[in-house]
Amino acid sequence: MVERDGYGQFCPVSMASEILCSRWTTLVVREFLCGSTRFNELRRGLPKMSPALLSKRLKELEQSGVITVTRSANGITDYQLTAAGEELRPLIIGLGNWAQRWMESRLSLKNLDPSLLMWDMRRSLDTRRLPTRRCTIQFLYPELSAAQKSWWLVVEDGKVDLCNFDPGYDVDLLVEGSLRSMTAIWMGLTTIRQETDAETLKLEGDRVLARDMQEWLGLSVFAKTPRMRA
DNA sequence: AAATCACTATAAGTCAGGCT
């Protein structure tokens, strides 16, 4: 980002790389494209990035005109993509499509993280395909530690809340299985039907919710990209 | 809520010396 250690080339690919190719930067942009606008929202989607570095990257992205920053009087800082930032969408999706197409899926499935998966699912859930009443779906990963085992998605008025403590509502549907299976489903590597048939996933509760889960559980944006490698 | 700071760890770059 600093003049002195740039690539020293006038080629536009080099110029774009100066802005986007430092560690974490493309993932920060991805979080913006997924709708995050606040520091702690960004952190949630980038759990292994240190806040100091996130702060630094945000300054750099502001400097290069990818985002704008507005600080309100109550101390809340709001980050928004600029038009230039929004135009990075096809590039970031292109990167993801490339990896989905060419990289072996077992490499992705080495990087399992329940909180990240649940956070992503929260975002992609299709609330229009769920009942209009309040709806609570519990996900249970029996192999994980107590702190990571249980997750609840509470859908109400088209909004989705994620908790990893019992919100106290009646559970409409319990989804139980390995984190690996659930991640593979979300990435489009397998289907709910395949996993329930193989008994690596179990659905208990509301029959209609269970039947339609493949429809309301929005998948990763890359789930439909055809793969060249298994 | 959103940093900022002081500190530590690691990676990357530079360069001299030795070997064939």
Next chain:
DNA sequence: AGCCTGACTTATAGTGATTT
């Protein structure tokens, strides 16, 4: 000359506490 090695330097990233 060309290549490798290892010591040293510098830049970058991570941690955890603290601040506004």
